Amino acid sequence: MPYKYIGRTTDFKGKTLWEILGNLKNFGVGRIVARGMFERYPEPSYIKVLKVETLATPETVTPDDVRKVRVWVERTFRGKAFPNPIILESASYKADYKLIPKDEEEAYCRTTVKEEAKVYPKSFDFPPLMKELILRDIRAEGGNTKEELKLEIVYNKASKRTKYRIAEDGEKPNVEIVMGFGKPASPSLYEGIKL
Amino acid sequence: MLRLTNNFRTLYIAGDILNSNPHLLNSQSVRWRKPRWVPKAKSKIFRVPPRLVLPEDExxxxxxxxxxxxxxxxxxxxxxxxxxxxxxxxxxxxxTQRKEFEEDFARCMEINNKWNDEQRVLREKRVAEELEAELDFARKAVELKTEKQIEQLETVEEIVRREKELSKSYILPENIDAAIEHALANPVDYNFAVNLNGEKVTGFEKEDKDKQRASVIQ
Known part of the structure; x- marks a missing residue:
């Protein structure tokens, strides 16, 4: 009889980590496992299992906690390997892992997408009204208003390590970030509208 | 119906506020939604809301x-x-900040020292009491131990005395011949009975042996 699923659907696709590793010889040490959620990126993301440790039954038994396992892995995220092994425990219960067969490992882990290193601008303009207010303050204090006012951009620190860098002084960024509406990613949505 | 009356009440109250406060002329306090503590409607318990699917460009x-x-x-x-x-x-x-900080610190230190002095008096008293109690305990323990030792010594002495008494009748290499002779000269027959007069009647063993011998010969 076919399964009939009820309730809300999920984006997860696969098994929990223990469901995979518990069935493998030597708990799958040396094997490659991938998260279904990370397959949305063009670069490959996968983990290599280094060591597996089971956990004691938690004090308060919840459906998530009883499915957890502690795994030391070498993580590669979006084609970039992490320098140190990491411990995967809190996310190990997610039914979103899949085992990569040994003969497909090489093809799966190969980085085919070569992206140019992104250089982001260090600053952009102030919002127009704010700029006027600041200029007024400077004028009131008798300062120099000829100097160009720029607002330093705050970026996400975590992804700055791997995904991009910020332009040095005098360097030209290859990604444009502007204050205000910016350039639409899908111009078809704005047809007939004056931007 | 209940909800309607509730809302009318809310509106009524809102009206009161409106009359008293001209700034809230345009505000209207009507809450159509259920409050947080009201449980999920029975007709909605098993409803599964559809997933939002957006076109890629959007x-x-x-x-x-x-x-x-x-x-x-x-x-x-x-x-x-x-x-x-x-x-x-x-x-x-x-x-000024530094000065303020120092003044505050001095004040705090004064209070702290006062507390410390009070605590020191209490602590010294407590420590002395504790020391006295411990000394008492130790003295008592020594006393008890001494008593016990004396008792033990007496028990041992008693055993030694008894053994000395008994040792007089011991059979030693010097007097073993005399003991053997004495034993042979006085055979003891434990197989005896007591008659009505309280006298020992012996000689049963000998009779038994004679009977056994007779049956073997026959």
Whole structure:
């Protein structure tokens, strides 16, 4: 009889980590496992299992906690390997892992997408009204208003390590970030509208 | 119906406020939704809301707009934070701050010393009491131990005395011949009976042996 699923659907696709590793010889040490959620990126993301440790039954038994396992892995995220092994425990219960067969490992882990290193601008303009207010303050204090006012951009620190860098002084960024509406990613949505 | 009356009540109260406060002329307090503590409607318990499916171009445009907004707001917030935290920092005179801090510290130290003095008196008293109690305990323990030792010594002495008494009748190499002779001369027959007069009647063993011998011969 076919399964009939009820309730809300999920984006997860696969098994929990223990469901995979518990069935493998030597708990799958040396094997490659991938998260279904990370397959949305063009670069490959996968983990290599280094060591597996089971956990004691938690004090308060919840459906998530009883499915957890502690795994030391070498993580590669979006084609970039992490320098140190990491411990995967809190996310190990997610039914979103899949085992990569040994003969497909090489093809799966190969980085085919070569992206140019992104250089982001260090600053952009102030919002127009704010700029006027600041200029007024400077004028009131008798300062120099000829100097160009720029607002330093705050970026996400975590992804700055791997995904991009910020332009040095005098360097030209290859990604444009502007204050205000910016350039639409899908111009078809704005047809007939004056931007 | 209940909801309607509730809402009318809310409106009525709102009306009161409106009359008293001209700033709230345009405000209207009507809450159509259920409050948080009211449970999920019975007709909605098993309802599964459909997943939102966005067209790809809309999705990427929304992502871009959200990311842009967040970056801009973060940058502005940081700018304002830096600006005003710097302003506040420069406003305060470091000399006055230091003086205030020192005064406050001196006051705190005075209170602290007072507390410490009070505590010291209490502590010394307590420590002395504890020491006395411990000494008492130790003295008692020594006394008990001595008593026990004396008792043990007496028990041992008693055993030794008894053994000495008994040792007089011991059979030693010197007197073994005499003992054997004495034993042979006085055979003891434990197989005896007692008659009505309380006298021992012996000689049963000999009769038994004679009978056994007779049966073997036959």
């Amino acid at each position: 999705r990427i445009e929304l992502m871009r707009l959200n990311a842009n907004y967040k970056t801009q707001m973060k940058s502005i917030r940081k700018y304002l934070f830096d600006k005003y935290s710097n302003l506040n920092a420069t406003e305060a005179d470091p000399e």
